[in-house]
Amino acid sequence: MGQNSTTILVPVIKNKAQDLLDLLAEIKDDLEQGNLPQFEELNIIHYARWVVIDHGKSWIDDPDERTPKLLFVIDYDGSETDLLQRLGTDAANLLDKVYSLCEHFPISEKRNPASRLTYLANHTIKDAAVYIGAPGRTVQQIKEERNLRNFIRAHLDSKTWDNLSAQAIHQEIKKEVLSKEAFLFLNEKTKMPGINWLGLVFLGLVLLVLLPLILVWVLFIHFFYERKDENFTRKRSQLDDEFMTELEKYEDFKNQNQFTQLVDMKEGNARLITIRGMFLLSRSLIRFVFVQGKLMGIPTIHFAKWVLFDNNKRVLFFSNFDGSWQQYLGDFIDNSGWGLTGIFSNTKVFPKTNFLMTGGAYDEERFLAWSRNSELVTNVWYASYPDLSIKNVNNNTKIRIQLMKALSERQAAKFLKLI
Amino acid sequence: MLSLELDDIQGYLIRGYAHMMYSRFVYLQISDAKAAKKWLGKSWKTMTTAAYIPKKSEISGTHLNIAFTYDGLKKLGLKPATLGTFSREFRQGMVSPHRTRLLGDFENSAPEKWKWGGPGNTPIHLCLMVFGNDKESTDDIKKDKIVCVNYYEELRAQFAENGLEEVLYIDGQTQPENKEHFGFRDGISQPIIEGSGRIGSKDDVIKAGEFIFGYKNGFGVYPDTPLIKAEQGNLNLLPPDAEGSGLKDIGRNGTFMVMRQLEQHVNTFWSYINDQTKNEDGSINEAESLKLAAKIMGRWQSGAPITLFPDKDPGIMSDINGFGYSKFDKDGLKCPFGSHLRRNNPRDSVDDHGVKESLKLSNQHRIMRRARLYGEIFEGSPTNNTPKGEVGLLFCCFNADISRQFEFLQYTWSNLPKTKELYNDPDPIIGVSEKPSAAEQQNFTVQDLPVSRTIKDLPRVITVKGGGYFFFPSISVLRFLSTI
Numbered sequence: 025m026g027q028n029s030t031t032i033l034v035p036v037i038k039n040k041a042q043d044l045l046d047l048l049a050e051i052k053d054d055l056e057q058g059n060l061p062q063f064e065e066l067n068i069i070h071y072a073r074w075v076v077i078d079h080g081k082s083w084i085d086d087p088d089e090r091t092p093k094l095l096f097v098i099d100y101d102g103s104e105t106d107l108l109q110r111l112g113t114d115a116a117n118l119l120d121k122v123y124s125l126c127e128h129f130p131i132s133e134k135r136n137p138a139s140r141l142t143y144l145a146n147h148t149i150k151d152a153a154v155y156i157g158a159p160g161r162t163v164q165q166i167k168e169e170r171n172l173r174n175f176i177r178a179h180l181d182s183k184t185w186d187n188l189s190a191q192a193i194h195q196e197i198k199k200e201v202l203s204k205e206a207f208l209f210l211n212e213k214t215k216m217p218g219i220n221w222l223g224l225v226f227l228g229l230v231l232l233v234l235l236p237l238i239l240v241w242v243l244f245i246h247f248f249y250e251r252k253d254e255n256f257t258r259k260r261s262q263l264d265d266e267f268m269t270e271l272e273k274y275e276d277f278k279n280q281n282q283f284t285q286l287v288d289m290k291e292g293n294a295r296l297i298t299i300r301g302m303f304l305l306s307r308s309l310i311r312f313v314f315v316q317g318k319l320m321g322i323p324t325i326h327f328a329k330w331v332l333f334d335n336n337k338r339v340l341f342f343s344n345f346d347g348s349w350q351q352y353l354g355d356f357i358d359n360s361g362w363g364l365t366g367i368f369s370n371t372k373v374f375p376k377t378n379f380l381m382t383g384g385a386y387d388e389e390r391f392l393a394w395s396r397n398s399e400l401v402t403n404v405w406y407a408s409y410p411d412l413s414i415k416n417v418n419n420n421t422k423i424r425i426q427l428m429k430a431l432s433e434r435q436a437a438k439f440l441k442l443i
Numbered sequence: 444m445l446s447l448e449l450d451d452i453q454g455y456l457i458r459g460y461a462h463m464m465y466s467r468f469v470y471l472q473i474s475d476a477k478a479a480k481k482w483l484g485k486s487w488k489t490m491t492t493a494a495y496i497p498k499k500s501e502i503s504g505t506h507l508n509i510a511f512t513y514d515g516l517k518k519l520g521l522k523p524a525t526l527g528t529f530s531r532e533f534r535q536g537m538v539s540p541h542r543t544r545l546l547g548d549f550e551n552s553a554p555e556k557w558k559w560g561g562p563g564n565t566p567i568h569l570c571l572m573v574f575g576n577d578k579e580s581t582d583d584i585k586k587d588k589i590v591c592v593n594y595y596e597e598l599r600a601q602f603a604e605n606g607l608e609e610v611l612y613i614d615g616q617t618q619p620e621n622k623e624h625f626g627f628r629d630g631i632s633q634p635i636i637e638g639s640g641r642i643g644s645k646d647d648v649i650k651a652g653e654f655i656f657g658y659k660n661g662f663g664v665y666p667d668t669p670l671i672k673a674e675q676g677n678l679n680l681l682p683p684d685a686e687g688s689g690l691k692d693i694g695r696n697g698t699f700m701v702m703r704q705l706e707q708h709v710n711t712f713w714s715y716i717n718d719q720t721k722n723e724d725g726s727i728n729e730a731e732s733l734k735l736a737a738k739i740m741g742r743w744q745s746g747a748p749i750t751l752f753p754d755k756d757p758g759i760m761s762d763i764n765g766f767g768y769s770k771f772d773k774d775g776l777k778c779p780f781g782s783h784l785r786r787n788n789p790r791d792s793v794d795d796h797g798v799k800e801s802l803k804l805s806n807q808h809r810i811m812r813r814a815r816l817y818g819e820i821f822e823g824s825p826t827n828n829t830p831k832g833e834v835g836l837l838f839c840c841f842n843a844d845i846s847r848q849f850e851f852l853q854y855t856w857s858n859l860p861k862t863k864e865l866y867n868d869p870d871p872i873i874g875v876s877e878k879p880s881a882a883e884q885q886n887f888t889v890q891d892l893p894v895s896r897t898i899k900d901l902p903r904v905i906t907v908k909g910g911g912y913f914f915f916p917s918i919s920v921l922r923f924l925s926t927i
Binding site: 279 | 665774892895
């Protein structure tokens, strides 16, 4: 079953923003104390978050007065309709509490699974690019494979294995595992997505053909836009302390973290065309190459996505990842700087770039500061397997696949290294 | 080739003062800012610089360095606008709800229980680092102690008139073999700051900006240096911001210093390891115990890297440091991925990156360590593991970016159990939680053939007793501070 991502944006009823924030804070507490089993029970949601935007610090030098809105972002298994249907049925209470504070939600007499579905579906906004760290893996599969790995690990630790060949150990593990009812799912075959070389070659050829155009475009952007950009010049020490403290309240409780970012597009079609080009490129690379747990070389992201919305005037970025964003981000600049610069240099007040090649994300200090400064508080965040890193998730699938295969001695030795 | 302004840099950043076996770290409050400034106006001349002295006989028998906390700079009278240009980590200090989570300071290590630097303790303004060495003798800690303590007494006699009030002091010691209390040779691998005149493997040469403000760091940009935002004092003493902001740079040739007092539970450490490796009859298997401990640490007690000497300790004191993991130990069969040293300095083997990229990533998270022992000098081993009284390490390190260097190492590479492909393996020395949640396992995985082994239920073998973030200014900044 495939994974999907949905973004739902609804306006908050005037003067209800604070009520909503309070409610979300309650929900957050309930979640943390395990008193909110709805998402868990659905067993199809990988990650979910509610974020209130435009209720305070959320835009940069923007003359427009904005009204508070509620973002709902869900990464899940199966179809959107199915998800919304089930949310509207099994999590009805929760949805009603939250959305009764939002505009246009059906009045209480008219609330039913169908009307909730219609409401949510009517307010979805389109994702520009979605990255999945373990494509094809459902919540159920991830949990089953976790149990499988833990079982094998415990079995290996239960006795000594000296003087046995790797092949023999592999066989013995397999026998042990298959004797357990909990692992009947192993009869279902699965495979790890591979790099689509044909697609990649095709993409390479397209880029090659377009190269002269791209070069001209970069020069065009440089001389007509880049040099006039207003740049982000602050360092991390110069960020707003109160806001940093607020962000920190939501971070580093478990091994995984969330990141929500909202930035404004620079004006003009040239920037819009550039960012659309970058999203197209990202989508292609995500489809052909970034299928094995790394996004532009970043090996810690479970789900991430970009959303262009509000008449293409604003960009949202969401990520669910392992470790600490601030601490890690610097490590990825080398590999992903081109992509991050290519995308975000089209948004307002980004660190100074040069021909879209240098500066920008490569200016470590300012890039980290910019990233933090444009971050939003994620009011409610749900993660369904916070104990697993994305490397663990993918490794568990490898274990499962190799377990079920007939292996040579060398392959079996390699298999044992995975555990 | 970059050459550092060594006579403007305080010495302890560049040199470890290893021959000065006795030291006293004195934590003070400024009770009278005016008097303290007057004192700084004279005492900057007595601070030990990093200038190279070729003739051993001309090296002073006493060394002195100084560092300030945020509170200390405030108390001296540095203006708020300027104070606000220091990094958030330094301004907040080591204790905040978020930082406590990152550093893992819970249970008995909780800041509320600290002896200094915690919310219940007297705030500290500055740290004086006093070192002594008896020039007439070699490696004689008792004689070094006399020199150190005499120098301290001399300084102390004037604390009151200089507007200083002592809060506490901790005596730091080194051993000729530089072994810490668990019994392992410590401090072998150190970064070499580019332009410092020190020599060593080119893989260990790190851009000056990783350790000193005013120079470019590993990313080719200037670190987030504090600048003068509100004019005061004699600004002619300060250099301009190298980045060209037009402001005066109060950070140049200075850096941040992290201090943490870590009690070591020698008995817990060795009892646990003895228990994991005991013979069938329950007796201690010394060889196996030493081996598991070496796997956990990453080096044998002699300092020999287990990656190069996988079977047993070669015995002689080793300074071997020119090695990597990628070529001979890619699978962790000799030095496990989760070992304290491998995870905190993975050298040429970070995740699944190639050698060059790995070295680059490793070097983005280096710290200049300056640990000293406190408590009775004790050399732990499987059979000798009950020191008298509290023993530990006064951990100290220098870095320009506390978040990307010290805190990254403590959180991302030590406390998080997900290094490499691991699942439930925190750093076995400094990353284990005292009270893990019911579902949480804390293991050490020994990669092995035919299958790796899990060493379960690691105990926490250290307790944090105190700590703080300090600013370690240049000599000219000390002069400047006397004029504000």
